[in-house]
Amino acid sequence: MTEPGAVPRFPLPRVRPFDPPPQYDEFRERCPVTKVTLYDDTEAWLVTRYDDVRTVLGDDRFSAVGSWRFQPSASRAAAERGEKSFTAMDPPEHRHFRRMLTRHFTVKRIEQLRPAVESIVDDVLSQLVSGPRPVDLVQALALPVASRTMCHLVGVPYQDHAWYEKRATVRSVLDADPAEAAQATQDLLDYVDRLVTRRQAEPGEDLTSRLVQELLVTGLIHRSDLVAMLRLLLTAGHETTATMIGTGTFVLLQHPDQLRQLVDDADLLPNAIEELLRYISMLHLTIVRVAKDAVELGGQQIVPGDGLIATPAAANKDPHAFPDPNRFDIHREARHHIAFGYGVHQCLGQPVARLELQSVFSALFARLPGLRLAIPADEVQYNHSNLVGVQSLPVNW
Amino acid sequence: MRISVDVEACVGGGQCVLSAPDLFDQSDDDGTVILLGQPNADQEHEALQAERVCPAGAIVVDPR
Numbered sequence A: 001m002t003e004p005g006a007v008p009r010f011p012l013p014r015v016r017p018f019d020p021p022p023q024y025d026e027f028r029e030r031c032p033v034t035k036v037t038l039y040d041d042t043e044a045w046l047v048t049r050y051d052d053v054r055t056v057l058g059d060d061r062f063s064a065v066g067s068w069r070f071q072p073s074a075s076r077a078a079a080e081r082g083e084k085s086f087t088a089m090d091p092p093e094h095r096h097f098r099r100m101l102t103r104h105f106t107v108k109r110i111e112q113l114r115p116a117v118e119s120i121v122d123d124v125l126s127q128l129v130s131g132p133r134p135v136d137l138v139q140a141l142a143l144p145v146a147s148r149t150m151c152h153l154v155g156v157p158y159q160d161h162a163w164y165e166k167r168a169t170v171r172s173v174l175d176a177d178p179a180e181a182a183q184a185t186q187d188l189l190d191y192v193d194r195l196v197t198r199r200q201a202e203p204g205e206d207l208t209s210r211l212v213q214e215l216l217v218t219g220l221i222h223r224s225d226l227v228a229m230l231r232l233l234l235t236a237g238h239e240t241t242a243t244m245i246g247t248g249t250f251v252l253l254q255h256p257d258q259l260r261q262l263v264d265d266a267d268l269l270p271n272a273i274e275e276l277l278r279y280i281s282m283l284h285l286t287i288v289r290v291a292k293d294a295v296e297l298g299g300q301q302i303v304p305g306d307g308l309i310a311t312p313a314a315a316n317k318d319p320h321a322f323p324d325p326n327r328f329d330i331h332r333e334a335r336h337h338i339a340f341g342y343g344v345h346q347c348l349g350q351p352v353a354r355l356e357l358q359s360v361f362s363a364l365f366a367r368l369p370g371l372r373l374a375i376p377a378d379e380v381q382y383n384h385s386n387l388v389g390v391q392s393l394p395v396n397w
Numbered sequence B: 001m002r003i004s005v006d007v008e009a010c011v012g013g014g015q016c017v018l019s020a021p022d023l024f025d026q027s028d029d030d031g032t033v034i035l036l037g038q039p040n041a042d043q044e045h046e047a048l049q050a051e052r053v054c055p056a057g058a059i060v061v062d063p064r
């Protein structure tokens, strides 16, 4: 327990890998909007009730502008500080830019990618099966599927993936050198700028080519805004989905009875994926907003300029929204989780993420019915980044 | 029960389409919500689910 009067440091430590820090339950009961201090002694409000988190993310009295100041580490703040894309904007600017992309991310449109994603998964699995065992599922499956899918969608040459993934990782680990994290953001912007030039000269079927034609050639967008938008897409969709693939596999292997049901009845998979998203609540530190107005929330007086940490790790484990929240249950109603956020910034790429997760889990357990961990579960290593997840997952079959 | 949608508020993530595919679709032009029809008795749960998961408050279900 935290000492009375002491302001806890954020992030708080976890005891079990997928359960939020135990203090969250206590805060939710006694002080649902509670003061925490960040790495640089800045104070912020930690919001732990589901309804309050939805208020912070859904109500226009809270802003995404300037939220980099309340990121959980110096390197995360440095990485986000130069953010020029619509993640760091409020309506109406946010809406203006996001609407340029939404037609490319509808459920229907992304469904058309299914054959391409399934063939990527098939190909990666074939290589995995013919390689040495045991194998690290993160390196051999999760990362290549996620990055090949994003390359296919955005139109990035796959041979560049290691280069840009390295930059993306520097931006997300918590204890990177801040100067390096800021440089990584700039490098990615420069890279995407060259990509735009290339796709302008040689258009393909990919998103970059289409956006160049629809927006840049027609003068609807400034080049720098297009570059910022594509930079966002490149890093938003790769590490996130890869982490969910590796970590989701681990959670399923830890629940063999439920895994068996999933293998027997494919119709259970979509809901099981929602439950994995909720249970893991991967983006647990970095969803942050700044108050624009004076607001009373959870019994606290919030003043303009205050930072609020609206973490899915707390909201998705609120027993009022999800009974017995720390239990993994593929049959529960989980679709109202906020693992993709909430409000106007709710994940644009969620249909892509769902498609990848469905393709991977259905193919993986069908092809390798005997899949199992190759090390004891308590030796599995976890990320030290803004994403909850397994660092590596040695498996055998 | 009557559903109304606010196309201006919609952010196009498609949560409604996943919750109630017979009631909602998304526009090919800008990804915003299209209401396909009003729910029959069997679709009321789905309609309420869509209202609950919509991140933008763009779906309002009047229970009357």
Ligand code: HEM
Binding pocket: A086, A087, A088, A098, A232, A233, A236, A237, A238, A240, A241, A244, A282, A283, A286, A287, A288, A338, A339, A340, A341, A342, A344, A345, A346, A347, A348, A349, A350, A352, A353
């Ligand atoms: C399981 C995988 C994923 C998870 C859990 C996830 C989660 C999130 C969350 C929580 C946000 C909101 C952040 C905030 O409110 O500050 C977000 C935003 C976003 N995500 Fe995802 N994401 C995933 C995969 C993807 C993919 C595959 C793409 C692209 C293809 C993508 C593109 C985006 C974009 C563009 C935004 C910014 C939306 C905006 O600000 O309006 N994400 N994501």
Ligand code: SF4
Binding pocket: B005, B009, B010, B011, B012, B013, B014, B015, B016, B017, B024, B026, B031, B032, B033, B053, B054, B055, B056, B057, B058, B059
């Ligand atoms: S769930 Fe809401 S915001 Fe998302 S597409 Fe449907 S109406 Fe629009």
